[in-house]
Amino acid sequence: MPHFTLQVTPGGGPILNGYIGVSQAKRGALLAANQAIPNLVQIRGLVDAGASGTCVDPSVLTALGLIPTGSVTVNTPSTGAQPHTADQYDVSLMIPGAIPTHAALIINNLPVMCAELLVAQGFHALIGRDILAHCLFAYNGTTNLFTLAY
């Protein structure tokens, strides 16, 4: 099972580097329309078991020129007791392996929620339980290391 182990970022938590791009499905539509494929956007993502779904900062979605293809209802501390509606976007996500010969974690068509304030908190995405559902995530607080196997 491919995996990597990284240091827990002081004050930040289990943060990893990855890339977000247009979804594989949208890529095909762009190519068919003779339109350019936006470059992948490098991101810092916090692995967050407290997020039921993966969230991405609007700066990343803007850079990819995306429009919503979904809508979800979401509850966060900022919304209080009343759930809010968040636009959903289809993207691709790639998290490189620990070394070049290790397989990367790649999800070609992933629905993500748009969520502001992530960059202000030091990252561009929350890697939620929708992705963790396909992984083994180990957080070792005694060594300040975390492992993600997929």
Add this chain to the structure above:
Amino acid sequence: MALEKELATYKSKLPELKDSEGKFVLIHGDELVDTYTSYEDAIKEGYSRFKLEPFLVKQIHAIEQVQFISRFVDPCAIQRA
């Protein structure tokens, strides 16, 4: 509001979709195209049929499911279709 027409269509057609709970529906304007067993199949069909035009893919739930995020973030929209 993004996908306003599609969301209104979803709401109006929801009673007809009760046997497809958990599946993913593809909607373009007021047209309900079909339901799919996976998100991937629905989004691929959406781009295949409607190219770069707006369309909606939504998981069918008789009672709307609420996502939870324990961090302080603001759900947002960046572009309007």
